[in-house]
Structure formats: C-alpha cells, structure tokens
Amino acid sequence: MMTTMRASTAILLGLAIVGIVLPFTGLYVQFLMKCVSLALFAVAFNFFTGNVGLLSIGHAAFFGIGAYLAGYAVKEWNFTPELALGGSALAGAVLGLLMGGMAIRRQGIYFAMITLALAQMVYFFFVQAPFTGAEDGLQRIPRRAVFGMLDLSNDYVMYAFVLVLLVGVVWGLQRLMEAPFGQVLLAIRDNEPRAISLGYDVQSYKLSAFAISAAVAGLAGGIKALTLGFAGLPDAHWTQSGNVILMCLLGGLGTALGPIVGAVLIVTLESRLASLGVVQLGPLAIDLSSKVPTIIGLIFMMCVLLFRRGIVGEIAAAVAAFRAQRLDAKGG
Amino acid sequence: MFDFPIQVLLGQVTIGLVNGCFYAILSLGLALIFGLLNIINFAHGALYMLGAFGVYLAMHKLGVNYWWSLVAVPIVVGVFGALVERYLLRRLAGLDHLYSLLLTFGLALVIESIFRDIYGSGGLPYPTPSELRGLIDLGFMRLPLYRIWIVGISLVVCLAIWLLIERTRLGSYLRAGTENARIVQALGINIPLMVTFVYALGAGLAAFAGVLAAPIYQVQPLMGSNILIVTFAVVVIGGLGSTAGAIITGLGLGLIEGLAKVVYPEVSSTIVFIVMMLVLLLRPAGLFGREA
Numbered sequence: 204m205m206t207t208m209r210a211s212t213a214i215l216l217g218l219a220i221v222g223i224v225l226p227f228t229g230l231y232v233q234f235l236m237k238c239v240s241l242a243l244f245a246v247a248f249n250f251f252t253g254n255v256g257l258l259s260i261g262h263a264a265f266f267g268i269g270a271y272l273a274g275y276a277v278k279e280w281n282f283t284p285e286l287a288l289g290g291s292a293l294a295g296a297v298l299g300l301l302m303g304g305m306a307i308r309r310q311g312i313y314f315a316m317i318t319l320a321l322a323q324m325v326y327f328f329f330v331q332a333p334f335t336g337a338e339d340g341l342q343r344i345p346r347r348a349v350f351g352m353l354d355l356s357n358d359y360v361m362y363a364f365v366l367v368l369l370v371g372v373v374w375g376l377q378r379l380m381e382a383p384f385g386q387v388l389l390a391i392r393d394n395e396p397r398a399i400s401l402g403y404d405v406q407s408y409k410l411s412a413f414a415i416s417a418a419v420a421g422l423a424g425g426i427k428a429l430t431l432g433f434a435g436l437p438d439a440h441w442t443q444s445g446n447v448i449l450m451c452l453l454g455g456l457g458t459a460l461g462p463i464v465g466a467v468l469i470v471t472l473e474s475r476l477a478s479l480g481v482v483q484l485g486p487l488a489i490d491l492s493s494k495v496p497t498i499i500g501l502i503f504m505m506c507v508l509l510f511r512r513g514i515v516g517e518i519a520a521a522v523a524a525f526r527a528q529r530l531d532a533k534g535g
Numbered sequence: 536m537f538d539f540p541i542q543v544l545l546g547q548v549t550i551g552l553v554n555g556c557f558y559a560i561l562s563l564g565l566a567l568i569f570g571l572l573n574i575i576n577f578a579h580g581a582l583y584m585l586g587a588f589g590v591y592l593a594m595h596k597l598g599v600n601y602w603w604s605l606v607a608v609p610i611v612v613g614v615f616g617a618l619v620e621r622y623l624l625r626r627l628a629g630l631d632h633l634y635s636l637l638l639t640f641g642l643a644l645v646i647e648s649i650f651r652d653i654y655g656s657g658g659l660p661y662p663t664p665s666e667l668r669g670l671i672d673l674g675f676m677r678l679p680l681y682r683i684w685i686v687g688i689s690l691v692v693c694l695a696i697w698l699l700i701e702r703t704r705l706g707s708y709l710r711a712g713t714e715n716a717r718i719v720q721a722l723g724i725n726i727p728l729m730v731t732f733v734y735a736l737g738a739g740l741a742a743f744a745g746v747l748a749a750p751i752y753q754v755q756p757l758m759g760s761n762i763l764i765v766t767f768a769v770v771v772i773g774g775l776g777s778t779a780g781a782i783i784t785g786l787g788l789g790l791i792e793g794l795a796k797v798v799y800p801e802v803s804s805t806i807v808f809i810v811m812m813l814v815l816l817l818r819p820a821g822l823f824g825r826e827a
Contacts, residue, residue, distance in 0.1 A: 258633050258636070258637075305812060305815045306815075309815075311632065312573075312575045312632065313771060315575065315636065316575060316767040316768075316770065316771055317811070319764060319767060320768040320771065320811055321808065321812070323808065324805050324808035324809075327804045327805050327808075328805070330804075331801065441760070441764065445644065448637065448640075452637065493652050494652065496644060496648035497644075497648040497649055497652065499644065499648075500641050500644030500645035500648060501645055503637070503640065503644060503645075504623070504638055504641040504642060504645065506641075507627070507634050507637045507641060508623065508627070511630075511634060
C-alpha cells in the first residue's frame with residue numbers, strides 16, 4: 204500500500220512540475236490550455252473504461268454539454284468561471300446518469316452502440332436547440348475573474364487555474380480508486396459474478412463510475428470553452444468520442460499517466476501537421492494539414508494492431524519485466 | 536393536425552420504406568458479422584460509402600453503367616472486406632473483442648478521411664439509370680419508379696440471404712458456427728474460411744446498399760457514418776439474434792421515420808433514437824434479442 208501511495212504522489216508531483224515548467228519553454232499558452240482540457244477529457248474517459256472495462260463511445264455528449272453550458276452561462280447569464288465550470292460538471296453528471304441508466308445493464312458491444320446512439324441524439328438536440336448557435340456555435344466567450352480576484356484574461360493566470368484543476372481532479376480520482384468504492388469497482392471489473400455473490404449492487408457502482416466520468420468530461424468541456432473562448436458542434440460530434448478513445452489507447456488505457464500523455468501527443472500532432480502545410484516529398488506535393496484525420500486513423504489502427512498497452516503501458520510492462528528478471532537472477 | 540395531403544404522406548412513406556431497406560440490408564450484414572466474429576463492424580458505414588463511390592467512379596472513370604456496377608461493385612468491396620478480415624482482423628482474434636471493434640473504427644476513419652480529402656464534403660450527383668426514370672401512376676398517387684425498384688430488389692436480396700442462412704447447407708454451417716465455432720471446426724468445417732466469407736458477404740451487402748443509394752442520395756464521404764449510427768440504433772432495437780428480426784426492424788423503423796417527417800418533422804432525425812430508448816426501458820434485450 205505504501206508503494207502505491209508513493210507512486211501516485213510522484214505522478215501528481217511530476218505532472219504539476221511539468222505543467223509549471225512548460226510555459227517557460229516557449230510553447231504557446233493557448234496550445235497548453237488545449238492540452239489541459241483534452242487531457243482532463245481523456246482522464247475522464249479512462250476513469251470509466253479503464254476501471255469498469257466497458258467501452259463508451261458517447262463521451263463527446265458530456266464534453267459538448269459542458270462546453271455549451273459554461274459558454275452560455277458566462278456569456279448570457281454573467282456567471283463567474285468557477286460557477287460556470289461547476290455547472291458544466293453537474294450537467295455532465297446529470298446527462299451521464301440519464302445515458303448510463305439506459306445503457307449500463309447491457310454488456311460489451313451493446314453498451315458501446317447504445318452510448319454512441321444516445322450521444323448522437325444529444326448531438327441532434329444541440330443542432331436544433333436555440334441556445335447553441337447551431338453551426339456558428341458560441342463565440343467570443345469572455346473570461347471573467349475567478350473567485351472575484353484572479354483575472355483570467357491573462358493567459359498565464361488562466362493556464363495556472365486550469366492546471367490546478369487538472370492536477371486536483373487527477374488527485375481526487377486517485378484517492379477515489381484507493382477508497383473502498385474504487386476497490387469494489389476493480390473487483391467488479393475482474394470478476395463480476397463474484398462481486399454480485401458478495402452482495403454488491405454492481406449496477407449502481409458502474410452507474411456511479413459512469414456519472415463521475417461524465418462529470419469530469421463535462422468539466423473538461425467547460426474548461427475548453429472558457430480557455431479557447433469557443434463552444435460548437437464539433438465538441439459534441441461522435442468523432443470527438445473517437446478522439447478521446449485514441450488518446451487513451453495511444454498513451455495507455457488504464458494507466459494513470461497514459462491518458463494525459465496520449466492527449467498531449469495527439470494535440471501536438473494535430474497542431475504540427477496543420478502548421479507544416481504543404482510538404483514536398485520528391486515529385487509529390489502533399490498538403491499535410493488536410494491529412495490530419497487520415498493520419499489519426501492510421502495511428503488508431505497501428506495502436507490496436509501493434510501496441511495495445513499504449514506508450515505508458517509498454518514502458519510499465521518493460522520495467523516490470525526488467526525487475527522480474529533481476530529478481531530471478533538474485534533468486535537463481 | 537392531420538390535414539396534410541395524402542400524396543405528401545404516401546411520398547414520405549415510400550421514402551421511409553426506401554430508408555428502411557437500407558437499414559435492413561446494413562443491419563443484416565452487421566448481424567451476420569456479429570454472429571460469427573462477435574464484433575460490431577464500425578467500418579460498415581464506410582463500406583456502404585465505398586459502394587456509392589464505386590458506382591460513381593465506375594461511371595466517370597471507366598464508363599461502366601449502373602447495371603454492371605450493381606453486380607461488380609459489391610464483389611470488389613466484398614474482396615476488399617475479405618482482405619481486411621484476413622490480414623487485419625484475424626490478427627486480433629482471441630483478444631478482447633473491443634480491440635477488433637476499435638480497429639474497424641480506425642479503418643472507417645481512414646477510409647472516410649481519404650475520400651473527404653480527395654472529393655470534399657459536398658455531394659456528388661449520380662444520375663438515375665434511364666430504364667428506371669419516370670413515375671408510375673397508381674391512380675391515387677404517382678410513385679418514382681426508382682423507389683419501387685429499390686424496395687423490390689432489396690426485399691429480393693434480403694429474402695435470398697434469409698434463404699441462404701436458413702435453408703442451405705452452408706447456412707446450417709454458419710448457424711452452427713455462430714452457436715459454437717470450436718466444436719464446428721472440430722467436426723471438420725473450415726471456420727477461418729467461413730469467417731472471411733461472412734465478413735466479405737457483409738461488406739458486399741453494405742456496398743450493394745451504397746450502389747442503390749447513389750442515385751437518390753448524393754454520393755458523399757460522410758454518408759456512411761450518418762446512416763451507420765442510425766443502423767446501430769436499429770440493431771439495438773431489433774437485437775442481433777435473428778436474421779428476420781433485423782429485416783423487419785429495419786423496414787419498420789424506416790417507415791416510422793418517414794411518418795415522423797410528415798406528422799412532426801422536428802423529431803424525424805431523432806425518432807429512431809427515441810424508439811431505441813423506449814425499447815431499452817421496456818425490453819432491454821431488444822425486440823428479437825436473445826441476449827439476457
């Protein structure tokens with residue numbers, strides 16, 4: 204138990220230090236804030252799929268509702284950022300309870316299809332609803348002072364604020380998994396019939412995990428809307444659900460740092476490819492900026508075919524194998 | 536409230552039936568693939584789109600007419616499906632089925648984005664073949680001949696597939712393989728070959744629907760993912776258990792969608808999902824489902 208506590212503290216410290224150092228390396232703060240919001244989204248997805256073992260293809264709905272709610276609340280109701288973000292998380296949780304309540308009883312493939320279909324329904328709702336601005340989305344969402352004192356219109360202050368949120372949520376979810384609730388969740392994932400026979404209400408545990416994951420995804424959407432000043436239909440589109448699966452898969456599904464690593468890599472890749480523009484490859488002129496979805500899809504397939512444990516998962520497995528080898532050498 | 540003209544109603548009903556035919560063919564293929572491979576083929580929409588682009592490109596690049604394409608395009612896409620199964624999906628056999636699902640998801644992304652990169656997101660028109668142009672006068676209304684053709688040929692194809700599965704030797708192997716692949720293989724039946732065949736058949740069916748759809752809907756790269764998500768809802772409603780169930784549910788939901796367009800247009804894009812929610816609440820295993 205001591206070692207896991209220390210490992211999780213080290214992860215949090217490392218995350219915080221890297222997060223604090225990055226703005227001084229000359230990276231755009233806008234880019235870093237996008238990384239933070241998508242990293243939090245990936246953390247949310249990973250919390251459910253990594254710990255419960257069910258694949259959700261509907262998380263874009265939570266990200267989308269969080270983004271729209273935060274944007275609308277700040278813009279039209281003059282909410283303060285902390286209140287708007289709280290609303291995002293709450294909206295995500297409520298939608299998560301509704302969607303999860305319908306889907307959670309079904310297994311594997313059915314669960315995936317139901318979450319996708321319900322999320323698509325939410326998407327159509329956003330297309331028609333009067334408050335989303337349809338194709339235009341909500342633009343120029345203002346940044347107000349948080350808690351009435353920190354001025355978020357400064358990019359660095361805003362970044363510090365969302366970084367604290369990210370580290371705080373990762374810490375909170377880690378504590379939750381160390382608590383009895385998390386241990387029961389893992390027991391259900393590893394052997395559901397046994398957990399049932401021990402008297403646990405398996406469905407409500409899974410549903411709670413889904414709602415928590417949805418709340419964090421909503422918060423991530425809210426952060427995205429406030430930092431980038433924009434909320435729109437792409438946030439809620441099913442490709443966004445696909446993106447978050449890819450981030451977790453690339454970084455390592457079920458690992459603590461994997462989702463964050465995957466999110467940062469994908470955001471970096473997207474912005475790099477977009478800025479490279481047309482590249483001359485021998486006689487071929489290739490416009491890389493339009494190839495982003497193709498390349499993302501290819502990475503997706505390669506992840507599934509070649510390294511299913513993801514980057515962080517592969518490293519962890521290599522370290523474990525190395526340790527086992529050393530133990531063998533000592534013992535032998 | 537019910538004061539719309541009968542022509543409008545019947546027009547939407549036939550459009551609904553046409554859509555229902557596409558849902559039926561697509562969910563039939565999904566159910567076949569699910570039965571033997573235990574995966575949901577997320578690339579199904581992309582294969583449908585390939586069918587539509589196939590007939591479009593065959594005409595513009597090769598000068599092949601609609602009728603030859605109707606036969607050739609599903610075969611070509613079926614062969615493509617066989618290659619995907621043999622060289623990609625088979626590597627994941629024996630692992631968690633979610634990985635195969637994610638692979639087809641990635642494959643769909645790649646196929647769609649390649650076509651979107653080349654042809655843009657706009658629709659490309661495909662002319663209705665000259666033999667099927669014009670209207671048929673039924674006395675109380677006029678129906679476009681092409682819609683009747685789609686409904687007719689789709690029903691024939693669905694019936695043929697149903698007969699293949701329920702009434703032939705090959706079909707009995709398939710059904711047995713769905714029940715327990717390992718025992719069937721121990722009895723000397725080549726299950727890996729059948730898996731490839733079934734995936735190719737499902738891919739070919741999806742492409743066939745795509746060819747049929749090209750003249751009434753425009754050919755565009757995202758046509759597949761739009762229809763696929765609705766088809767998933769259809770599959771959840773019908774359950775993946777039975778061939779006939781997939782066909783009946785597909786047609787029924789197409790009709791309901793068509794009626795919704797007349798009665799209450801605002802919900803026409805979501806009515807299938809609403810039905811899905813109701814079914815999930817009342818009959819969680821689906822209307823024809825076997826899964827508990």
